[in-house]
Amino acid sequence: MISELLFMNGYAVYVLSAFSFTLLSFLGLYLVTKIQFVKEQKKFVAKFGSLNTEQANTAKSQKINKEILANATNN
Amino acid sequence: MLKLLEPNKIFQITSKAPKYVLLLFIIVLSIGLVEALILSPEDYKQSDAVRIMYVHVPAAWISLGIFSSITLLSISGFIFKNKNFFLISKSLAPSGFVFNLIALVTGSIWGKPTWGTWWAWDARITSMLILALFYLMYLIAWRIYDSEEKVYKISTFITIIGIINVPIIKYSVDWWNTLHQPASINIMTKNSIHSSMLYPLFIMTAAFALFSLLIFLMKYNTELIKIKNKGLDRL
Numbered sequence: 001m002i003s004e005l006l007f008m009n010g011y012a013v014y015v016l017s018a019f020s021f022t023l024l025s026f027l028g029l030y031l032v033t034k035i036q037f038v039k040e041q042k043k044f045v046a047k048f049g050s051l052n053t054e055q056a057n058t059a060k061s062q063k064i065n066k067e068i069l070a071n072a073t074n075n
Numbered sequence: 076m077l078k079l080l081e082p083n084k085i086f087q088i089t090s091k092a093p094k095y096v097l098l099l100f101i102i103v104l105s106i107g108l109v110e111a112l113i114l115s116p117e118d119y120k121q122s123d124a125v126r127i128m129y130v131h132v133p134a135a136w137i138s139l140g141i142f143s144s145i146t147l148l149s150i151s152g153f154i155f156k157n158k159n160f161f162l163i164s165k166s167l168a169p170s171g172f173v174f175n176l177i178a179l180v181t182g183s184i185w186g187k188p189t190w191g192t193w194w195a196w197d198a199r200i201t202s203m204l205i206l207a208l209f210y211l212m213y214l215i216a217w218r219i220y221d222s223e224e225k226v227y228k229i230s231t232f233i234t235i236i237g238i239i240n241v242p243i244i245k246y247s248v249d250w251w252n253t254l255h256q257p258a259s260i261n262i263m264t265k266n267s268i269h270s271s272m273l274y275p276l277f278i279m280t281a282a283f284a285l286f287s288l289l290i291f292l293m294k295y296n297t298e299l300i301k302i303k304n305k306g307l308d309r310l
Contacts, residue, residue, distance in 0.1 A: 019108075019112070058310060
């Protein structure tokens with residue numbers, strides 16, 4: 001069965017390269033998107049850390065900012 | 076209704092959703108791969124080369140679907156004066172472009188054993204290549220223009236011109252004599268594809284759709300954090 005799967009009547013090189021290209025593209029896109037996301041998250045945390053108390057309280061009044069910080073600490 | 080789509084409100088959902096979507100994607104993709112590579116039968120004409128269909132067709136469908144959505148959202152952004160529509164469009168584009176590339180490359184790989192050539196300047200293939208160029212122009216527009224108003228206008232213009240190409244892609248196999256085979260799946264008429272091949276195709280399409288949803292969510296969250304980063308600068 002495994003040899004059948006690997007041979008595919010002589011078409012394995014085409015089939016497996018098409019599937020490999022697809023899966024590698026998925027992996028590449030996922031990693032690039034994840035890296036960009038983590039980079040922005042880290043930038044946000046760093047900027048937030050540099051705020052004074054008043055500015056931090058103003059920023060925290062927005063729910064989304066609190067959410068971003070919570071997610072960053074969870075990750 | 077539009078207020079429900081406000082970034083501040085939906086971030087709670089979009090920030091938590093990726094991990095569940097990723098898990099679901101891995102499950103559906105695993106089932107799809109077993110179906111596509113092992114369980115589905117070989118074709119009486121194309122033999123095992125037909126298995127390339129399970130990645131080529133869903134990728135083409137989704138890239139077309141995403142481009143159409145981007146156009147609709149960009150136009151809606153102007154009509155409803157809602158920036159979030161542009162943000163959603165921008166977040167959808169990377170996965171649409173990658174699916175377009177997958178459709179082109181896997182189509183080329185499929186072409187070699189079935190047509191005897193990697194590439195032909197055939198109507199369907201050429202129009203898919205043109206779509207990839209529109210995706211590229213759209214993505215570049217977002218990179219090179221800093222002014223929001225300008226990028227909204229230019230990216231929408233690109234999608235409006237590009238959408239003309241979508242029906243050309245769809246009907247190219249009917250309008251012209253092409254190497255590419257006509258559509259095997261039609262909502263209006265009986266499919267010319269057996270259910271033993273149709274189910275794996277649908278499972279793989281579901282897996283690809285989940286992947287584009289995952290990338291969209293991650294990209295959308297990144298864009299929202301970028302906006303909030305600028306907001307912190309203004310404090």
